[in-house]
Amino acid sequence: MEVFDNWVAEFVLLRQHNPRVLPTKLISALQLGDSSDCLNLKISSVLRDISNSLIRGAIDEGTLDLLEVLEKLLLQQHSLLMESHKSAYCWTAAECTLRFMWPLIASDGFFTEALERIWTKRIGVLKERGSDLVSGDLLKWETDLKNALEDPELYQRIRETNIRYTAITFLTQLLKEQWALLGSSSLESVVQRRFLKRKADNVERGDTNAADESTRRLESDTIDNANEPRGESGDGNGSNRENDNDVEGVGCLVNEKHASEEEQTVGAQEHEHEPSLDKGDETAARELKDYLLEIQGHIDPSTRQREEPNNAIDHSVNVTPPPTRLNRTGTSGQDHNEAPDNVNEKGSGSQGTWSGRVRRRRPTPVPLNVSPLKKGGLAKSHVRRPKKFWTHEEVEALREGVKEYGRSWKDIKNGNPAVFAERTEVDLKDKWRNLVGG
DNA sequence: CTAGGGGTATCT
């Protein structure tokens, strides 16, 4: 029951705010394979590690390690490296160096050692393998810092700047985006798949109404509510909430149960269609919940009571860096996409060559702008397009699109014209903004 | 084209 294994891993991982258990260690202990599901698990473990270091306020060379590991994992997944990733790496590297600039003059050993260790060695390795983490900004920092060795005035200037906040901001942004890319948890994916299958079955039988309605509900409830990071108020005291929502993992379960119940209703409506499966789902869900409560009891006996957690899966991590504004870090998310198959043969053309990132070819030109109104052109009636909720399929396609093309909404749309037939590029952009909780 | 600010409907 690999779903179960994955889910246990997810549970421990995603609920884990406890720095004593390093997610990456957990992952290796579980001996996960290399499937795409496992890849996603590994990615989320790294994300969790990064979150933890942010929570602890520990931005150090360990963070650089994590960012490098994350890059490799994303590479395996043939995902495009996000700008936030590059920026986070760049500013974290700089921050790691700046902390050794506490002597008034560069002549002390610490700074030169840090330069050597971080910029010559570590980043040297990145350059050798042609990593995309080596950005223009990174190179600029490198020359500035190295020049600072000889130039006391430059040294002073850099020494007095505070870039910690910048680093934190980019790290935070990276986390948001990556969590948003991960999408649903494995268990939810299973439920969703089931549900979509059921819907398909219903359509075949011409029985669309019930299925459509509940699918819509499932899509907008389970998916949009459960998976979308709730941008969780970072207005200051995010960090002392440690112990609440410890049961969020179970919340996920409850959610799953919800969904299967909903499935059951549909099942009932159609005269016991595969009743045994529905029954099995529910039993499995209940067993899973019990089991998880038990695990949780082992991990932290103090959290046993809460049996009725809120449904929203939200393992938000509130990072509360320096005083300032946009620090809402609603890091949230779940693992696993269901390895969608419609991803235009990832990296096919360029596989093998490890030199450099597999950059996807641009989509073939495709007629644009399917926006309903708008082209009525003149008259420019102030009629709004009717509001249309995003379907699961669209959201998944968007995630895949962002992985492939980054924030090139046009490319994403053209890369999947069928799914996005009724969306404009701006719609994609707006939806992504929602997903990352910005 | 994209990013970002704003508007509106809906829910709590």
Place this chain on the structure above:
DNA sequence: AGATACCCCTAG
């Protein structure tokens, strides 16, 4: 009232 999700407008 605040939060959301979607849609629209516009500067660069």
